Amino acid sequence: MKVLITGASSGIGRSLVFEFCREEGNVVLGVGRNEESLKKIKSEFTGCFEYVKADLSDVKNVDYVVQAAKNLLGNVDVLINNAGFGIYKEVVNHSVEEVLNLTMVNFVTPIALIIKALPLMRSGSTVVNVITAGVHVLMSKLPIYGASKAALHYATEALRNELSKQGINVISVYPGYISTEFHTRAGVKEPQKGASPDEVAKAIIKALKKRKKRVYVPAYVNLARVFGPHLVKI
Numbered sequence: 723m724k725v726l727i728t729g730a731s732s733g734i735g736r737s738l739v740f741e742f743c744r745e746e747g748n749v750v751l752g753v754g755r756n757e758e759s760l761k762k763i764k765s766e767f768t769g770c771f772e773y774v775k776a777d778l779s780d781v782k783n784v785d786y787v788v789q790a791a792k793n794l795l796g797n798v799d800v801l802i803n804n805a806g807f808g809i810y811k812e813v814v815n816h817s818v819e820e821v822l823n824l825t826m827v828n829f830v831t832p833i834a835l836i837i838k839a840l841p842l843m844r845s846g847s848t849v850v851n852v853i854t855a856g857v858h859v860l861m862s863k864l865p866i867y868g869a870s871k872a873a874l875h876y877a878t879e880a881l882r883n884e885l886s887k888q889g890i891n892v893i894s895v896y897p898g899y900i901s902t903e904f905h906t907r908a909g910v911k912e913p914q915k916g917a918s919p920d921e922v923a924k925a926i927i928k929a930l931k932k933r934k935k936r937v938y939v940p941a942y943v944n945l946a947r948v949f950g951p952h953l954v955k956i
């Protein structure tokens with residue numbers, strides 16, 4: 723399989739690279755800003771992993787990423803929009819620039835990447851959008867992050883219907899609390915212990931093979947979909 727993964731330099735994205743490169747014949751193009759980390763992954767998976775350094779808070783970089791995918795992969799069997807970040811702040815404490823960056827990385831760029839990469843995707847291929855189970859609850863500590871992911875969730879539902887006509891499957895991934903750098907980067911000093919990023923990566927690979935539409939990791943966070951709007955505030 724030819725795979726394009728954003729946010730490949732750490733957490734869930736890095737675990738995904740490991741999973742794909744474990745299987746012979748897969749070629750992965752990873753996107754991120756942290757070149758040191760991307761270089762390290764490349765040295766571990768020579769022949770399977772290549773990377774392109776790009777800041778996805780600037781939507782103009784999408785063309786550059788798609789061109790790199792065209793050059794290296796030719797076609798894309800799996801596009802995984804995984805890059806994302808949050809900021810633990812109330813709405814009123816955000817700067818306008820933070821709101822713009824969160825919206826760009828978590829919503830605008832993933833959609834732009836799908837639009838621009840679509841000509842490289844054939845029937846039978848898959849788009850995976852990593853969202854958050856938090857879209858089903860009120861994330862009062864991460865409200866703008868939650869809003870940007872809710873936008874991605876909404877667009878992904880529409881996209882699934884649109885792309886099914888071309889034989890492209892669309893998977894929405896809803897992780898719960900996962901132990902990655904996400905939380906310290908978002909401003910939490912002492913993050914809780916959550917599920918592992920490997921668990922999320924494995925669930926995504928399984929969903930790809932079974933052509934599933936929605937994945938919750940851990941599985942119980944699926945309950946947020948039913949009870950979240952009534953009960954939960956995190």
Ligand SMILES: NC(=O)c1ccc[n+]([C@@H]2O[C@H](COP(=O)([O-])OP(=O)(O)OC[C@H]3O[C@@H](n4cnc5c(N)ncnc54)[C@H](OP(=O)(O)O)[C@@H]3O)[C@@H](O)[C@H]2O)c1
Pocket residue numbers: 728729730731732733734735753754755756757776777778779804805806807808827852853854855896897898899900901902903904905907916919
């Ligand atoms: N951890 C959780 O509890 C949790 C829960 C629900 C959903 N998620 C979602 O899961 C996805 C992966 O996050 P993670 O938990 O694995 O966190 P992570 O370890 O912080 O990884 C985030 C990835 O996104 C990339 N990224 C962030 N901003 C970027 C930018 N401006 N340009 C390019 N790449 C950028 C980072 O790459 P560079 O640093 O190299 O730029 C990094 O590879 C995110 O979409 C996140 O919202 C996480």
